[in-house]
Structures are given as structure tokens and as C-alpha cells.
Amino acid sequence: MYCMNCGKEIDDKAVICVHCGVPVRNSSFDSCGKNWITALLLCFFLGGIGAHRFYTGHMGTAILQLILTFSVVGIIISAPWALIDFICIICGKFKTSNGCELLR
Numbered sequence: 174m175y176c177m178n179c180g181k182e183i184d185d186k187a188v189i190c191v192h193c194g195v196p197v198r199n200s201s202f203d204s205c206g207k208n209w210i211t212a213l214l215l216c217f218f219l220g221g222i223g224a225h226r227f228y229t230g231h232m233g234t235a236i237l238q239l240i241l242t243f244s245v246v247g248i249i250i251s252a253p254w255a256l257i258d259f260i261c262i263i264c265g266k267f268k269t270s271n272g273c274e275l276l277r
């Protein structure tokens with residue numbers, strides 16, 4: 174692969190570019206390598222509190238979903254939101270915060 178900063182070729186497993194020292198966004202790091210079935214089950218049982226979003230690294234929207242669930246008005250938004258996420262996970266459209274596919 175190539176460095177996003179300087180464009181020089183670097184090792185596929187590199188974490189930091191050896192040419193410019195900038196951290197490399199490696200697809201095998203952070204929220205990648207998350208299981209599809211785990212995300213699906215979390216969404217099914219704990220979808221209302223955004224558990225599947227915490228799991229896949231979507232921290233901002235996970236906290237938002239959690240706050241919404243504990244407010245009377247918010248639950249109206251949170252419940253269908255969790256259902257949409259659930260359908261997205263089934264269809265394979267749901268990705269981690271790094272844009273990685275969930276592993277089946």
C-alpha cells in the first residue's frame with residue numbers, strides 16, 4: 174500500500190510510515206476485525222442503547238443513541254434507528270467507523 178501523507182510505498186502491515194513518520198490508516202487496525210454476528214446480536218438485544226455502535230467504533234452516534242433512549246421523546250427516534258441499523262447489518266451495509274466491512 175501507499176502512504177496517505179507522502180505517497181511513498183510502505184509495507185502493508187506498517188503502522189507508521191517510515192518515510193514521513195505519519196501514522197498509517199491500516200484497515201486491520203482499530204475497529205476493523207469486528208464480527209458481523211456480534212454486531213447483529215448486540216443490535217438485536219441492546220440496539221436501543223447503541224451497543225452495536227459502541228462495538229463498531231461509532232462513539233459519537235452511540236452516545237447520542239444512548240441519550241435518546243433514556244428520554245421520552247428520544248425513544249421514538251432511537252427505536253426505528255436501531256431497527257434501520259439492524260437491517261443494515263443484515264444486508265452487509267453497516268460498516269465500522271473506519272469504513273471496514275464486518276467479518277462474517
Ligand SMILES: [Zn+2]
Pocket residue numbers: 176177178179180181190191192193194195
Ligand atoms: Zn509517508
